[in-house]
Amino acid sequence: MEDMYEKILWEGYGLRFYSGTRTRTGLVCKTDKGLRELKKARERMNNIRYAHDVKECLYRNGFTVISRFYNTMDGQPCFAKDGTLYVLEELLPSTPLDEDGKDSFVKGAETLGKMHQCAKGLESTFIQWDKERLPGQFSKRRVELAKIKRRIQRQGGYDSIDLLVMDNFNTYMEQTIQAEEFLQRAQYKDLVERAEREGAFCHHSFKGENLRVSDDGRLYVGGFEGCNSDIPLLDLAAYLKRYMKKTDGDKDGVFQILEAYQKNNPLEDKERVLLQALTIYPEKFLRLVNEYYNKRRACVSPAMQERLALAVEEEGRARELFHYIQEV
Incomplete structure (x- = not known):
């Protein structure tokens, strides 16, 4: 080699x-x-x-x-x-940022806000904006979830994953519809057009090993290979969800993360509404369910069952996050 x-x-x-x-x-x-x-x-x-x-x-x-x-x-x-x-x-520095406490996430959020601010003015011949991406995704997943429910009901006996989907169907269908309503209230297409005019990007992997701490305490960011043209707020929503997943996240922590992000990149009212849409939308559960039912299943996959059960837990924490954002 x-x-x-x-x-x-x-x-x-x-x-x-x-x-x-x-x-x-x-x-x-x-x-x-x-x-x-x-x-x-x-x-x-x-x-x-x-x-x-x-x-x-x-x-x-x-x-x-x-x-x-x-x-x-x-x-x-x-x-x-x-x-x-x-x-x-x-x-990059070799030491990853610890993600076991509020202070680390606050430090990360401040860096994230500065990164998004410094991207303004971005020009590239490889930019590809899709103004319909999120509305299309939300609508498609809602329709798919309804089809999966009908498919489960037609087949007769339920396996453990079928039961998990049926138990959570009403909750996630309601959340998906709610997320679509928030997208409309936020005037999503206008936000996309503004981001395109200003020059903006979404990192899509602002977490874990991609965040490194130098000896002098500065936070370095790697893992840019998967970035693309999208509203930067997707990074903030994902980072807040990660905070809720990795810690005993509370309202005070969410407030401090939002405050740290806005030191360099203040949010407007429409952006706060979009943030609510992104946190209430059960993206991970819907993605895994769609992945599972679109494959031919010879038997229930214990690994998928575990992943879906964990996704239910994470979506529960995301609902808490949604309510915290409404309050702050």
Whole structure:
């Protein structure tokens, strides 16, 4: 394998490879120009080019706590070798942000708000906005849930997952309808159009191993490969849900996270309404249910049963979050 790394670094970047250390995300390479992290890209070429444009915009606007891509010798942010794409990045700090308490999430939220603020003015030829994405998704999942219920009722006997769906059907159908109503109240399409005009993006993985703490206490952000053109508020909603999942989240913590985010990126009334739509919508449960019933089942999957049971717990915490946001 070292021969392969040596070829990638030399042919793609003009670097000499001396040695490497494996990490969870890739390979830390010692080269003649210092340490670099080499990763197999999980995204397509244009996604990587878009992520590169996002990073460069952030860096220009003062958000420097990121790992930028090194360009190849022909000026590309990734290198193709034997049908596989590779990216070479600056090395992030090794210590992940602890997610076991309110203070860590408050620190993360402040960084998230600053990142979203510094993305304004983003320009890229690889931007792809979809103004109908969320309304279409919410409506589609609501229709699918109704079909799944009818399918369960027609088949006669219920297995454990069927019972789980039937027990929660009314609650999640009501929440999905409520989320659609909030989308309309928030004037979602107008918010998308404004985000497009201003230049904005959604990271989609602002969590866990992608958040690293340096020796001087600064919080660095990695994992940009999956980012895309979308309303930044999706990141905040996901981060608040993660706070409720990882801690004994309470209203005070939610208030402090929102306050920290808004230090750099204040929310308007319509955005608060959209945040309510994103938190009340039972995205994870509906996604897993759709995944399960669209496959041919020979028997009940214990793994899926466990995942759905955990999703029910998480959706319960998300309902608490929804009520906290209404109160603050």
